[in-house]
Amino acid sequence: MLIDEEIENKEIAKQYKELLRISYLQLSGEDKKLIRLAFNTAVDAHKNQRRKSGEAYIFHPIAVAKIVASEIGLDAKSISAALLHDTVEDTPYTLNDIERLFGNTVAKIVHGLTKISRLKKDTDISLQAENFRKMLLTLTDDIRVIIIKIADRLHNMQTMDAMPEYKQVKIASETLYIYAPLAHRIGMFNIKTELEDLSLKYTEPQRFDAIKNKIDDSQEEQAKYIKEFSAFLKASLDKERLRYFIKGRSKSIFSIHKKMQAQNINYEQVFDKFAIRIVYKSTPKNEKFLAWKIYSIITDHFTPNPTRLRDWISSPKSNGYESLHITVMGPKNKWVEVQIRSERMHEIAEKGYAAHYRYKQGVEKDSGIDGWLNRLQEVLETKDSNAVDFVENFKLNLYSDEIFVFTPQGDLKSLPQDSSALDFAFHIHTEIGAKTRGARVNGKLVPLSRNLKSGDLIEIITSENAKPTANWLDYVITSRARNKIKASLNEEKKRLAEDGKEILRRKLKQLRVKLDEKSIQQLVVYFKVNSSLDLFYRVGLGTIDNKRIKEFAVSFNNSFLNFFKNRLRSNHQREGVETEEFVSKYDKLVFGKEREELPYKLSPCCKPISGDKVFGFVTINEGIKVHKHNCSNSLSLQSNFAYRIIPAWWVDSSEQEFTSELNLSGIDQIGLVNEVTRVISNNMHVDIKRLNFSTEEELFKGSILVRVKNQQTLHKLTQNLLKLKGIEKVTRK
Numbered sequence: 162m163l164i165d166e167e168i169e170n171k172e173i174a175k176q177y178k179e180l181l182r183i184s185y186l187q188l189s190g191e192d193k194k195l196i197r198l199a200f201n202t203a204v205d206a207h208k209n210q211r212r213k214s215g216e217a218y219i220f221h222p223i224a225v226a227k228i229v230a231s232e233i234g235l236d237a238k239s240i241s242a243a244l245l246h247d248t249v250e251d252t253p254y255t256l257n258d259i260e261r262l263f264g265n266t267v268a269k270i271v272h273g274l275t276k277i278s279r280l281k282k283d284t285d286i287s288l289q290a291e292n293f294r295k296m297l298l299t300l301t302d303d304i305r306v307i308i309i310k311i312a313d314r315l316h317n318m319q320t321m322d323a324m325p326e327y328k329q330v331k332i333a334s335e336t337l338y339i340y341a342p343l344a345h346r347i348g349m350f351n352i353k354t355e356l357e358d359l360s361l362k363y364t365e366p367q368r369f370d371a372i373k374n375k376i377d378d379s380q381e382e383q384a385k386y387i388k389e390f391s392a393f394l395k396a397s398l399d400k401e402r403l404r405y406f407i408k409g410r411s412k413s414i415f416s417i418h419k420k421m422q423a424q425n426i427n428y429e430q431v432f433d434k435f436a437i438r439i440v441y442k443s444t445p446k447n448e449k450f451l452a453w454k455i456y457s458i459i460t461d462h463f464t465p466n467p468t469r470l471r472d473w474i475s476s477p478k479s480n481g482y483e484s485l486h487i488t489v490m491g492p493k494n495k496w497v498e499v500q501i502r503s504e505r506m507h508e509i510a511e512k513g514y515a516a517h518y519r520y521k522q523g524v525e526k527d528s529g530i531d532g533w534l535n536r537l538q539e540v541l542e543t544k545d546s547n548a549v550d551f552v553e554n555f556k557l558n559l560y561s562d563e564i565f566v567f568t569p570q571g572d573l574k575s576l577p578q579d580s581s582a583l584d585f586a587f588h589i590h591t592e593i594g595a596k597t598r599g600a601r602v603n604g605k606l607v608p609l610s611r612n613l614k615s616g617d618l619i620e621i622i623t624s625e626n627a628k629p630t631a632n633w634l635d636y637v638i639t640s641r642a643r644n645k646i647k648a649s650l651n652e653e654k655k656r657l658a659e660d661g662k663e664i665l666r667r668k669l670k671q672l673r674v675k676l677d678e679k680s681i682q683q684l685v686v687y688f689k690v691n692s693s694l695d696l697f698y699r700v701g702l703g704t705i706d707n708k709r710i711k712e713f714a715v716s717f718n719n720s721f722l723n724f725f726k727n728r729l730r731s732n733h734q735r736e737g738v739e740t741e742e743f744v745s746k747y748d749k750l751v752f753g754k755e756r757e758e759l760p761y762k763l764s765p766c767c768k769p770i771s772g773d774k775v776f777g778f779v780t781i782n783e784g785i786k787v788h789k790h791n792c793s794n795s796l797s798l799q800s801n802f803a804y805r806i807i808p809a810w811w812v813d814s815s816e817q818e819f820t821s822e823l824n825l826s827g828i829d830q831i832g833l834v835n836e837v838t839r840v841i842s843n844n845m846h847v848d849i850k851r852l853n854f855s856t857e858e859e860l861f862k863g864s865i866l867v868r869v870k871n872q873q874t875l876h877k878l879t880q881n882l883l884k885l886k887g888i889e890k891v892t893r894k
């Protein structure tokens with residue numbers, strides 16, 4: 162195509178001037194400078210690009226900027242971002258260039274717009290649309306991203322004719338599904354209506370044309386009706402000295418279509434195809450009062466339908482819409498909706514909050530626009546009852562606990578809220594998760610446990626040597642990641658266990674112990690582990706080290722010897738020889754059900770010795786006296802003073818549990834208390850009854866009440882505690 166560049170350049174310049182002229186907000190000199198720079202940058206960036214229609218690409222960003230400036234009424238930064246919205250995606254300009262030239266805010270907006278356009282475009286439409294919508298709803302870094310994206314979409318819809326039909330349908334469906342409801346949600350009613358009508362034009366062209374023609378045909382009739390209606394009211398309204406205009410408002414093509422479809426009726430049967438709008442001038446103070454005054458005048462002439470009164474003035478919609486709606490029986494006995502609103506309300510209804518804040522802002526311009534944007538942000542985020550229509554449309558609540566993030570390729574992934582970079586890695590692929598070495602979020606290295614936010618772009622750094630550790634379980638919240646890590650840890654455990662088994666076999670061989678079923682069984686008992694797998698794993702891991710294996714081997718070999726010794730000894734016993742050892746084993750008397758140690762005296766009458774069957778007799782002056790069962794006094798004591806008899810047993814004091822208090826002192830160290838408790842609970846048969854620690858300055862003091870089986874255990878415990886760094890003294894009370 163031959164293009165006259167000179168004419169084109171003139172047209173570009175003209176469009177640019179118009180952009181400045183039609184800005185809804187007043188632009189300062191600085192604003193204009195920023196927009197000028199954005200314009201020049203965009204012109205340069207797109208200089209070699211043309212749209213499908215053949216025109217220079219730059220016309221598109223200018224047109225989008227015009228929508229942003231005029232129809233929506235955004236600020237200079239947004240206008241600039243709109244001009245630049247396709248630069249990073251389509252041209253050699255980078256985000257850094259944009260940031261350097263335009264600062265952080267504009268760069269962030271352009272970045273958001275770039276991310277949206279990088280969404281994979283060729284996947285399933287409905288799925289894509291769904292993802293898209295979810296992302297838009299959660300991508301709330303800067304609401305301007307969404308608004309400019311809507312403007313971008315509007316212009317694309319306005320200029321779709323050169324596109325192949327399948328693309329038109331795809332884009333139109335997506336628009337209907339996502340952008341129109343979003344526009345509605347943030348109060349841009351005009352744009353919403355235009356998006357819907359344009360969508361219908363491409364998705365159902367015949368239907369669109371049919372309805373449009375009928376509306377065009379009925380224009381005259383409609384105008385006549387409005388005139389008739391107005392005539393009834395004019396005298397009364399004028400008498401109240403109201404300044405107003407009355408005009409008709411046609412229902413949009415799309416909403417007529419919807420109604421026909423929903424109620425299965427034809428065009429003629431749609432009765433509220435247009436509404437009458439009364440827009441009045443008012444001071445802010447009188448707005449509400451005047452609305453009801455007009456309401457009163459109208460209902461003097463026409464009967465209202467009480468079920469169809471909507472007072473959006475007393476309680477505006479969450480998207481900022483204000484108006485008083487009534488439906489009355491109008492001329493020719495037709496129900497007609499009347500919308501009563503002030504000029505200010507009207508402008509807000511047409512433009513959204515930009516208008517609202519223009520009314521409010523006065524001097525501080527920036528606080529106005531920021532307030533508006535913040536409000537919009539809230540509107541998008543709140544799920545209050547005012548937002549019912551929106552939630553109804555989209556079941557937003559279903560997705561409130563999801564976030565949407567990007568792969569470096571721009572694929573959108575949804576994850577549960579509070580997911581970490583590691584969750585993301587496992588979400589992408591098990592292999593990637595398992596080999597994760599680190600993660601970059603939005604270009605910065607972050608801990609694997611870092612919670613992700615919607616809109617984050619995550620790059621996983623992998624390494625062949627990386628593998629899951631038990632810590633990883635603390636970093637993830639998705640069951641997928643959790644299961645994969647556990648599986649991997651188990652495999653790792655098995656692998657380590659195999660190594661451990663070989664190590665153990667070798668070590669024991671040197672110590673002359675054969676690793677077989679019997680020794681394994683003893684090892685499991687000795688090291689207090691649950692299974693042979695655990696045993697081998699710990700050896701492989703090194704928590705059961707050479708020293709401890711050696712200790713085992715010694716005791717194992719000794720017990721082997723002891724076994725023979727014992728057999729020799731028991732042979733002696735069979736011959737009636739009572740060994741000393743046997744006597745000393747039952748060296749202690751305990752009394753009663755509780756098997757308490759109590760003070761006692763051995764009775765001189767029968768002189769019981771250890772091992773004898775005995776009982777205690779509670780005397781009045783001398784405490785417990787111990788008698789043999791077969792003592793001559795036994796019978797009379799048992800029959801006359803049964804209540805003073807207390808059962809007694811000889812026990813092995815080495816098997817008897819007793820409580821003991823240990824006092825510790827030393828110099829305080831970080832983690833010392835943990836170390837102390839670890840040592841105690843790692844010792845076999847030690848039960849902690851009470852713990853008491855205190856520090857004063859540097860000094861550490863503690864007392865521990867433990868229950869132990871025997872002196873040896875207590876001794877060992879004392880020795881182990883003394884090994885701890887910081888412990889100086891351990892004494893027994």
Ligand code: MN
Pocket residue numbers: 221246247313
């Ligand atoms: Mn674009």
